[in-house]
Amino acid sequence: MADYREIISAYKDVPGGIIEAYHAVQREYSYIPEDAVVFAAQVFDMPKAKAYGVATFYSYLKVGPRGKNVIRICESAPCHIAGADKVVAALEKELGIKMGETTPDGKFTLEFTECVGQCQATPVITINSQPYGDVSADKVAAILAEYK
Amino acid sequence: MAEEMRIVLRNYGKVDPLNVDSYVQAGGYKSLAKAKGMSQTELIEEVKKSGLRGRGGAGFNCGMKWSFSYGVKAEQKYVICNADEGEPGTYKDRIIMENDPQSVLEGMAICGYAIGANQGYIYCRGEYPYVVEILNKAIAQAKEKGLLGDFNIEVRMGAGAYVCGEESALIESIEGHRGEPRFKPPFPPVVGLWGKPTIVNNVETFANIPAILEKGADWYKGIGAASYPGTKVLTLTGDIVNRTVFEVPTNTTIRQVIEEFGGGIVGGKKFKAVQIGGTSGGFIPESLLDTPIDFDSMGAIGATLGSGAVFVMDETRDIVDVIDRITKFFAHESCGKCTPCREGTMRMHEMLHRVKKGGASAGDLDFMERLGTVMSKACLCGLGQAAPAPVLTTLKHFRNDYVAKFN
Numbered sequence: 001m002a003d004y005r006e007i008i009s010a011y012k013d014v015p016g017g018i019i020e021a022y023h024a025v026q027r028e029y030s031y032i033p034e035d036a037v038v039f040a041a042q043v044f045d046m047p048k049a050k051a052y053g054v055a056t057f058y059s060y061l062k063v064g065p066r067g068k069n070v071i072r073i074c075e076s077a078p079c080h081i082a083g084a085d086k087v088v089a090a091l092e093k094e095l096g097i098k099m100g101e102t103t104p105d106g107k108f109t110l111e112f113t114e115c116v117g118q119c120q121a122t123p124v125i126t127i128n129s130q131p132y133g134d135v136s137a138d139k140v141a142a143i144l145a146e147y148k
Numbered sequence: 149m150a151e152e153m154r155i156v157l158r159n160y161g162k163v164d165p166l167n168v169d170s171y172v173q174a175g176g177y178k179s180l181a182k183a184k185g186m187s188q189t190e191l192i193e194e195v196k197k198s199g200l201r202g203r204g205g206a207g208f209n210c211g212m213k214w215s216f217s218y219g220v221k222a223e224q225k226y227v228i229c230n231a232d233e234g235e236p237g238t239y240k241d242r243i244i245m246e247n248d249p250q251s252v253l254e255g256m257a258i259c260g261y262a263i264g265a266n267q268g269y270i271y272c273r274g275e276y277p278y279v280v281e282i283l284n285k286a287i288a289q290a291k292e293k294g295l296l297g298d299f300n301i302e303v304r305m306g307a308g309a310y311v312c313g314e315e316s317a318l319i320e321s322i323e324g325h326r327g328e329p330r331f332k333p334p335f336p337p338v339v340g341l342w343g344k345p346t347i348v349n350n351v352e353t354f355a356n357i358p359a360i361l362e363k364g365a366d367w368y369k370g371i372g373a374a375s376y377p378g379t380k381v382l383t384l385t386g387d388i389v390n391r392t393v394f395e396v397p398t399n400t401t402i403r404q405v406i407e408e409f410g411g412g413i414v415g416g417k418k419f420k421a422v423q424i425g426g427t428s429g430g431f432i433p434e435s436l437l438d439t440p441i442d443f444d445s446m447g448a449i450g451a452t453l454g455s456g457a458v459f460v461m462d463e464t465r466d467i468v469d470v471i472d473r474i475t476k477f478f479a480h481e482s483c484g485k486c487t488p489c490r491e492g493t494m495r496m497h498e499m500l501h502r503v504k505k506g507g508a509s510a511g512d513l514d515f516m517e518r519l520g521t522v523m524s525k526a527c528l529c530g531l532g533q534a535a536p537a538p539v540l541t542t543l544k545h546f547r548n549d550y551v552a553k554f555n
Contacts, residue, residue, distance in 0.1 A: 015323070015324075015342070016304075016322050016323040016324030016325075017324060018324040019304070019305070019307055019321065019324055020304065020305065022307070023274065023305050023307065044324065053326055054324065054325060054326055057309065057326040057327060057483075058274070058306075058307030058308050058309050058327070059307075059308035059309065059480075060274040060275065060306075060307040060308030060309075061307050061308070075473070076236035076237070076427060076473075076477060077236055077237070077423075077427055077459060077470055077473055077474055077477075078236060078237045078385040078386055078459055080470070080473045081386060081387070081461065081465060081470060082386075113275075113308070114234070114236065114308075114310065114477060114480065114481065115234065115235070115236035115237065115238070115427075116275045117233055117234075117238065117239040117242050117273070117275060117276065118239060119236070119237050119238070119239055119383060119385040119391070119457070120239065120383070120385070120391050120392055120393070121391070122385060122391070126275070129275065129277050129278075
């Protein structure tokens with residue numbers, strides 16, 4: 001795994017580049033380590049509080065550990081009426097964890113998200129940003145099998 | 149039978165989005181050359197005359213906006229394409245960028261010439277990393293062929309904040325800050341990115357520009373509704389047979405959209421309500437379905453065209469449950485900068501939840517109306533101003549659904 005210090009430093013000269021740097025760290029780690037936020041504050045010459053404020057403002061960024069594979073379930077209105085709650089129940093049962101939790105082996109994290117722009121096929125989930133549409137409870141096991 | 153009309157999606161399925169040559173063969177980049185043969189003021193006048201209004205939801209005259217930036221003397225100006233498509237139920241910008249990215253780049257370059265900017269940014273939502281790849285390839289190919297001239301375009305990724313669809317919040321985000329809206333005035337065309345004059349237009353707005361230059365302002369002005377000419381790309385979701393994307397002239401009625409393009413309600417059920425423009429749009433009952441979709445006609449019935457999302461609900465849907473979900477969305481997405489929105493969205497959700505659980509009374513509905521009215525006037529940006537619309541319009545058109553929840 002590439003060191004977050006190298007990843008962040010590569011964006012040093014990009015104006016306003018801290019968000020791009022956070023994205024790059026997250027692509028590698030699947031989250032942003034706390035220490036990476038402190039390091040980013042140095043690189044982009046801002047108070048730690050501000051670097052932390054930016055990282056925690058955006059719901060797509062996650063400070064602190066989470067699973068290798070991030071499963072996000074859309075709960076916006078079109079997915080809501082299409083039965084997103086049944087998909088949530090199936091995912092929780094299949095993985096043995098509740099929404100917001102990570103499996104003990106660190107492989108999967110379950111998160112809610114708002115609309116991911118794939119509303120032609122509600123309900124929608126994403127795994128590491130890859131969308132899966134028209135998801136139903138009976139499809140969940142097969143989708144997860146790709147990542148186990 | 150109403151028919152689809154493709155201007156924005158003119159190249160959909162016809163060009164290879166990953167091959168700039170196929171765009172050029174389809175007539176691409178001729179409009180940029182034509183634009184550069186005009187003076188900047190002639191070009192802006194042409195765009196203004198076409199009547200094109202912003203397709204992101206605010207509906208401001210595009211050429212007029214450009215003229216504000218043109219009129220400011222500055223060493224550096226910027227063009228930003230707003231691709232932070234976050235309105236639930238909307239995926240039109242993704243469809244445009246996935247299928248015809250060069251149209252968007254060409255539209256941006258034309259804007260760059262018009263206002264005197266050589267740097268552009270596309271702010272693409274973080275949920276679309278696969279679109280970012282397409283855009284980066286498209287930019288690299290256009291640059292390699294020298295098609296963009298001295299105009300540079302860089303893609304920046306959003307990170308899951310709905311409020312960043314608001315142009316000043318978007319600018320804050322590109323600058324690397326929390327995406328909180330700025331106080332206005334000054335407006336971005338005068339003081340924008342890094343304090344410089346900046347035009348922020350939506351993906352769909354930019355994709356219209358090359359077609360307008362090619363065929364002329366008079367041609368465009370003659371399409372659809374007189375006060376909001378052209379077409380609108382709509383995305384149909386919910387209890388509708390054809391959950392897909394259409395582009396229609398703006399004088400098409402809501403009923404035509406639902407029945408003719410959408411194929412009606414799934415399973416032969418009855419229609420209950422449609423919400424247009426995304427999750428901040430008003431709810432529309434059956435009695436108003438003959439309204440044309442254009443910006444002003446929708447405004448006249450207390451609704452919006454917004455992003456063009458069309459979310460259809462059948463007779464079995466629980467309106468209060470849907471509104472409960474929508475108010476939770478706004479409580480989550482409020483950036484917290486201004487008090488009416490930060491507190492209002494939270495209290496509104498609290499009250500909706502109480503209605504849903506059967507713990508509310510008629511007086512609560514009056515409180516909700518009062519809070520919603522205050523928010524629509526007092527909130528700093530469009531997020532908070534539009535957030536109460538679903539509540540207020542359902543209290544108006546579907547009040548019995550609320551009353552039925554009382555214990």
